[in-house]
Amino acid sequence: MASVCTIHLPLIEASIMIIKNSVAFVTGANRGLGLAYAKALLAAGAKKVYAGARDPSTVPALEGLVPVRLDVTSADDIAAAAAQCTDVNVLINNAGITGNEPLLGDNGAQNLGKLLDTNLHGVLAMSRAFAPVLRANGGGALINMLSALSWLSMPTTSAYSVTKAAAWALTNSLRNELREQGTLVVGVHAGYIDTDMVKHVDGPKTSPEDVAKAVIDGIEAGDSEVLADGTARHVKAGLTATPPIYLG
Template identity: 40%
Template sequence: MKIENCVAIVTGGNRGIGLGFVEELLDHGARRVYIGSRDKEDGEQIAARDPDRLKAIQLDVTDADQVRVAASACSDVTLLVNNAGMFVNERLYKTDDPDAARREMEVNFFGLLSMTRAFAPVIESNGGGAVVNVLSAGAIVGVPNMGGYSPSKFAARAASDCLRAELAPMNVGVTALIVGSVETRMSEHVKVKKSQPRDIGKAGLWAVAHNVAEHDTDPHSVAVRANLARDPAGLAAAMAARLDA
């Protein structure tokens, strides 16, 4: 699809990678961008930068009513960016918060699925377009010290493959982004060189425009993919060692 003149909605668009997508969409000539945010006031502050093209939408992707209202209010959307994510930083077994993994799954998997179910018919009715799922290097390799986050991203990656097949007859493409370490609040605990949020937005829009099914967006995700192909057992051991780091 062409990014120029598209109408997009970005979940979690008020900061981090979501904001990077919003900024890149504006630079690429999007006609309108809806900023989905649990805190509408935060979204409105971003929307004030370009009130002619930006609009804040109250949106918690785990709230079925809010998702339904958003799909009705944003009836001109041709590009859905499923960016909203949750990382609780709790282990799966040794944890003081056993429900943390469930909350991560609700946002990272079921929220993505709910948004796609709501907006795919909207995109189809507007002549077709795309869904972009912002995933993680933790979707291609298990990361034990990230607890429920990595399994939820594995699930979202599998969902991307399934949805791509289902939505193809509707002229709705699905692109999965494998994202490494990025300079965001969610990745403050990661001690490697990080990319900038706009780098991910730019890479994601390139992948959509070129109909790429799955795209490694940054040097860290590329390195993880390469290490997984070269020495999967060694990479698994390195991930396990981080539990004691």
């Protein structure tokens, strides 16, 4: 008879982060979902939100919103941001890019590498830089903007899905590593969000404001995962279907 291997997982103790009087940093915060996050945080009582953007002049002038120069693929920008923003206790890794080049296309490898630089390596670099900041400020919360495409791929999303699947695994790993310092790590999944990134896509889209509200509610509830819309909930439910949704 084959032996049975039992894996004992550590008990997960939920952390609760109150947004009121918090200090947040949002990447890609000059427009779209990032700006919606920034506005929602301020509306929920955050006393300051650092708005990371490649061009800080594109960040709207709002009370409590502090523009910060940030390209998440630049080690120098990230180091400077962490050195400047030492009071942060909420980090939202929102910045991301997409591309339609097939993995087996002429430029497939280059396109995938470019997406990985932002969607995976940028998230890791920001998390590494700000983990000590979060620890110094009581643990706080780290939120990674993922996607329903973390769990499946469509013909036009091959490279993007690869990067979001990797970012989902990264998020789960960061949760393990940051648990001891009391940091709540949240993975956010959603379908199409009504921003410039998917303006060419026909189909149902969730407003960025609704996604931001769902995430803030999830943070304050101590949730480790936020399924921000019906698409994300449908896709996750399909993971255990027969056949599973990711097999198409």
